[in-house]
Amino acid sequence: MMTGQQYKESLNDGRATYFAGRRVIDFDEVPAFSTPRGHIADSYDLFYRPEPDAVNPMFQAPESKDELRDRIPQLMALDEVTYLTYQCQMTLTTAASRLRSVAPEMTARIDRYVADARRRDIRMVECITDAKGHRGRRPQDQDDQDAYVRVVERRDDGIVVRGAKLHITGTPLAHELLVMPTKAMKPGEEDYAVAFAVPMSAPGLMSVSTSFHPTGHPADYPVSGRLSLPDSFVIFDDVFVPYERVFLDGQTSSAAVFAHSLGLWERLGGTSLMVQQADEIAGLAQLIAEANGVDGYGHVREKIAELTMHATLLRAGLEAALANAERSEDGFYFPSELYTNAARYLAAAGFSAAVQKLQDIAGGSVATVPSMLDLDNPDVGPFVEKYMSTSTEVSGRYRVQLFHAIKDLTADKYGGWWHVVNLHSGGGLYAQRLITRKHYDMTRAKALARRVAGLPDEG
Amino acid sequence: MMTGQQYKESLNDGRATYFAGRRVIDFDEVPAFSTPRGHIADSYDLFYRPEPDAVNPMFQAPESKDELRDRIPQLMALDEVTYLTYQCQMTLTTAASRLRSVAPEMTARIDRYVADARRRDIRMVECITDAKGHRGRRPQDQDDQDAYVRVVERRDDGIVVRGAKLHITGTPLAHELLVMPTKAMKPGEEDYAVAFAVPMSAPGLMSVSTSFHPTGHPADYPVSGRLSLPDSFVIFDDVFVPYERVFLDGQTSSAAVFAHSLGLWERLGGTSLMVQQADEIAGLAQLIAEANGVDGYGHVREKIAELTMHATLLRAGLEAALANAERSEDGFYFPSELYTNAARYLAAAGFSAAVQKLQDIAGGSVATVPSMLDLDNPDVGPFVEKYMSTSTEVSGRYRVQLFHAIKDLTADKYGGWWHVVNLHSGGGLYAQRLITRKHYDMTRAKALARRVAGLPDEG
Amino acid sequence: MMTGQQYKESLNDGRATYFAGRRVIDFDEVPAFSTPRGHIADSYDLFYRPEPDAVNPMFQAPESKDELRDRIPQLMALDEVTYLTYQCQMTLTTAASRLRSVAPEMTARIDRYVADARRRDIRMVECITDAKGHRGRRPQDQDDQDAYVRVVERRDDGIVVRGAKLHITGTPLAHELLVMPTKAMKPGEEDYAVAFAVPMSAPGLMSVSTSFHPTGHPADYPVSGRLSLPDSFVIFDDVFVPYERVFLDGQTSSAAVFAHSLGLWERLGGTSLMVQQADEIAGLAQLIAEANGVDGYGHVREKIAELTMHATLLRAGLEAALANAERSEDGFYFPSELYTNAARYLAAAGFSAAVQKLQDIAGGSVATVPSMLDLDNPDVGPFVEKYMSTSTEVSGRYRVQLFHAIKDLTADKYGGWWHVVNLHSGGGLYAQRLITRKHYDMTRAKALARRVAGLPDEG
């Protein structure tokens, strides 16, 4: 296992990492990289054990409903890259099991790779969304054949891949990428049916990152100042991957296995996060209502009641997903897809409205609150304190801090990022509706409807 | 125990029952009464056992989560008055337990009454909503002091009550009424803090019923032709109640115990019914879309996906309520109030929108479909068959029947009744929002919010 | 011109009219027919002038924006069949103008027909929606070739038509039907490109009517007891139409002209009615809130404010449609299609939510209010009066009447009919959204967007 310090040093491996138009050599110069790197290092130190065969106990598939329920909050209390590593390993484990009958050699490769990754104590993130080109065309019908990642050469010892993957979280801070097809492939699309693992330092691999890490003073960004993780645009400029790291190569009928396996684990984490976010929004609404002296107003109480209703319905979805968790053939538990998806959809679809209610209760200072630096200025600070206070019980500083939290979460760079990510992380509202429809027991609903209409049963 | 036939005869007890402006002596002349009476008689026959000490096994409090989960569908498969009797008995059992420390003589009376009611195998319905007068005034501040049911005289052997109860389901078909205060009472309102059981044949007790039982041909009303139950306006014109049937008399601080106990059981049944209704609506939407040949249209698939999403979120609420069921001190289980309420609210708030989607998919024939009698008319019937058919696979008669089911459920007398009842049966949307707010763990949400804002914990 | 009495007699022309499974010979026996017949007769008497060349002045195309604005309320104050006659004549006038260049003989026929119809002072209704069969197939690809009305034979003196038209308002009370294609036709569909006028008494023409006319006591139905008009399923069993009444016969490229012309006039009337309905709902909400004593409650005031907001936005759409009215080549004015459609869509999409608010404010008595007959019963009437009163200022009878109005309008047969008709009368929400999109100036919006993005103008 690695210590935090060893982890930090391990990132100096020659990777081609770009940010704001320039290549980043020294991560210390880019707070958007160095801040989350510190959190990941802390997680390393938390679990470090010096024994040579030690592995991190968090990276185990849950073997009971209770383990499934407990693992998520444990992981969510750590940094996000550690969570993503768990997600990648669960995805690989699930895919390995599903490939056993159709491609046993791939199952063996995956099992070896995962065991090795645990032994090396590396961190991984998944790459799924392709550049895609024109959305209405198949990969091979694109004006540019590289719009989806593909194999451009097959050698004796490995493959050469070309293409790009978008919206990839955390690449500069991970050791390896788990790359998989973004969707199902058809016969004739063999070159696009490719999944593999690749180190960030592989020749030809470049990542261009963006970040919602604040550019203003950290004191004005209580949330994003701590939490940010870069998003990357990852380029595969003819990258070589040896066969022991290739997990799918031309098996078009299995192309969707990886994305589907990822979906199982990704949705649970995403939904858990959104449920917590809904509680935070309800709590912030109550705190700012009290600070403003409006918590007793009828219309404010109604809005807060609606926020608690939203949070409760979301949590009900998660509870139902866990109460109806299913057992895989390999003996580990995964959450009900029907309820996980429904909760996730409600979270995505309802986020804007919840934010609107919070901002409506809080007032215009969400947009115009002075900086914490103004509060510290000797000329104007005392006046900001005086006039942002609402009574002897509510100090100006306390209220200014609340406004910065609400601003950061909902009305600034990070809030904007959340709006988009909540909408799109599960594939967009349209896809999520259709997935719920797919898992819904329509046969039963139609039988109920026939009975209501006095029509005979079908068949 | 009674047989169905004995039950029917038992209703001829001189009760003062009015319908459409006239007193009803012979129930056979009023289909709105005789139809549901038949269903109740069937339930009697189903459970009848001739042993002298036999009691109906359905009227037992659930002693495990599984029993709680199973009892509801079992009861819902029977008639609604049997369900209401269960609800009354669970309410009394729960209230008895809560009154033990403050009014032990009431607990003893209730226990005796419930045991006797089971022995007599009677059917009961609850009376809760008062006439209320001006909503903004307390009972004793009303222009008419009788706006809430009250004790107008206390005798040696019992009390005399006056007032009215509204929206009472099924009174003409029950043997006794369980009457309780509609809300909490304050000191000085002792005469309004009264709960009791009373037979329908008591002198001074009158009920004025309405019904959504169809007046058209039953073939055009596949749902309401089977299911209707009268709603009643119940008048207490100085009705005498002996003390052994009085369960609360002047204990203002306990006035809300009965309504609260009722709420626990009433909401579970109501929510279960609404979840099933949501599945029926999704099923009908799919059937009519297929019959119209539009099930492949994108916008139709979207609407059906939204209906399945709604049904799934409702069911998630019910699943969460059962997974988080609580155990009473007396050892029986009741559903989580937080999740039951949230699901109920979603059902009530979302019903109109779900109906709108179903009607949008189905088309204008929901309003204008010819009668089944027209289909049977030798002149025009063959043309209705011909032109209501949409292909050789979908007959005109099948489609006409589907339209009548949708019309009956959503766009006629019964559908209108459902809209109102779904909204109001839990006390209205406003009350339901506030109840969810009350049970929501705001202390935890505020702590989360403080952590997000970087503020110290309270205290 | 005809008097009301002459009108009534003119309907005894042998027409084949069916209702509830039976042929109707004597309209007096069917209140669903005789009630609206009385209102139409009243309109005849109102405008009757004995001069031989007299014509009704209401049936004139508006020659200024002010006339356009004033005509609608004038017509809406009359009966609905007179309004539909206006609509038919405006549709024909508009279509005649548009056909002039492509089919001048049709223009001439229409002009002669309209002049003659005015001279005869007849009432007309339009027939547009076909049976349609499978929605995903063209007319000639249906399993039954008659799913759309078509010409089955062409004779020297006229055509023979077969098919059915659905959702036709008021046929038993009109003299003639104006029949037109439900949608655009393509080459090869010449037999379906047919428009004509036909008397109700034509051999082979049958109409099967339904109605929301109440079956209960009229006193409980203050709205539908007055307003109902039958909807009909109209069958053309090889009906002969002489050429002077045929306005389109095989000109597929002009098939949509009639539906489009109708749309112009139909939408304005429909939207005007919906705006008034929205005001009525706001007014009823305020009246019942006052009667219940809750008009000062915060959440009730919010709901009423939302109802006034909805009514105001609807009226804004109508105002914008009139302020932006366009002048046809023939010199008459018609409302802006963009704004009329948008208002209509908002009305249709928002009706359910508005009704839900009204019902939420009013309370459960919308479903369970006793009959006016119960109020008149000497035994129970005084108690219904006593307990439905909410203060000395608000009598029980007044409040019972309000509840019956709300029930009739929103929660009974007529309310259900309105829900469906509001949704579908403009072609369904989906169609209305697309029509607004079609009329919206997207070129301008794209130019604005390019400017915002700092992109050069297109071109």
Add this chain to the structure above:
Amino acid sequence: MMTGQQYKESLNDGRATYFAGRRVIDFDEVPAFSTPRGHIADSYDLFYRPEPDAVNPMFQAPESKDELRDRIPQLMALDEVTYLTYQCQMTLTTAASRLRSVAPEMTARIDRYVADARRRDIRMVECITDAKGHRGRRPQDQDDQDAYVRVVERRDDGIVVRGAKLHITGTPLAHELLVMPTKAMKPGEEDYAVAFAVPMSAPGLMSVSTSFHPTGHPADYPVSGRLSLPDSFVIFDDVFVPYERVFLDGQTSSAAVFAHSLGLWERLGGTSLMVQQADEIAGLAQLIAEANGVDGYGHVREKIAELTMHATLLRAGLEAALANAERSEDGFYFPSELYTNAARYLAAAGFSAAVQKLQDIAGGSVATVPSMLDLDNPDVGPFVEKYMSTSTEVSGRYRVQLFHAIKDLTADKYGGWWHVVNLHSGGGLYAQRLITRKHYDMTRAKALARRVAGLPDEG
């Protein structure tokens, strides 16, 4: 009149302006100040005429409906501070007219002040929102008596004021502030009933500004890089105001005149801006859908249709407000308050949902699009170009620019600011609903409702 250069120099008047914790002496060092200053200077140059008595023709009250309609787009094409100056002068003109009968000396002062302000060609912004303290208490019941701006001393030649005003747009770039009470005042609150004009350089006046001006590269911020204007927290630390600039002093019954006059003009501009914003959002949605190749997808077309519906309903509100414009006693025209408010409410309430649709169509690149600087980097730029292109017709650069526009407008600092400002600029959704309710003709609606219910007219 001043030239642009003279305007720039005129701001160096010793004003106490703070930003990000520091006093700003040189505006050139703060792009958030210097960028908008440049735009204002451009407007000065545009209208500059050297004649000594020249005044800017834009600052005239509209004397016809057409002038009212035309002035807004003319002003909106200029910079926002010039627009705010117009708004201040119209507010003063309106208030002067309303004060004539109750405080004629104030009318005279205002008239003199406005004439002088035009002669000096100054720019002004209004200050209305107070610090407010605890929202549930009157000004004199606050723990801090200065929570609302008040007169703390009255001298022979003027008054001394203390307090703060929040959410003030553009103060560092204006010459004078127009200060007015935030709400109606009651007897006993004379010290809070104060309105006046004051130069930014007045001793004791300090402004603390924030800004959504981007901190990243301007190329990534096509909208906010051009448009930003600082918001300020304005402190009155015992500021002296001579009587000729005091427009209200103790006349509590007239305290609301200024806010109400401001509202008339402020809402029209705000609504016009929001209508244009809705068109921009529809246009951007169409452009990005085309660039992504999804403009033909059913669900995308539906969403765009909904965006055009929203934009059309907003514009209908504006059209109705202009078509129903009213004439003041002084002969100028102002828009209908009923319709202006309703449109504004719809804009505020619907903004989040519109943004959600745009982001849903656009995809995750709204959050993760690489910087324009990355596009210009020689290593990775060609790959960003290659993979952001979707076909030979749609270049990567074009699409990246579109994403930056959408991000800037909806998902970054400026977008967050807009969410809050749209909600709050009219006083919040709650206040806007109530204002519409106030202007709605409820008497008419109740009369309609009575007619529907068959109840006699009131009175």
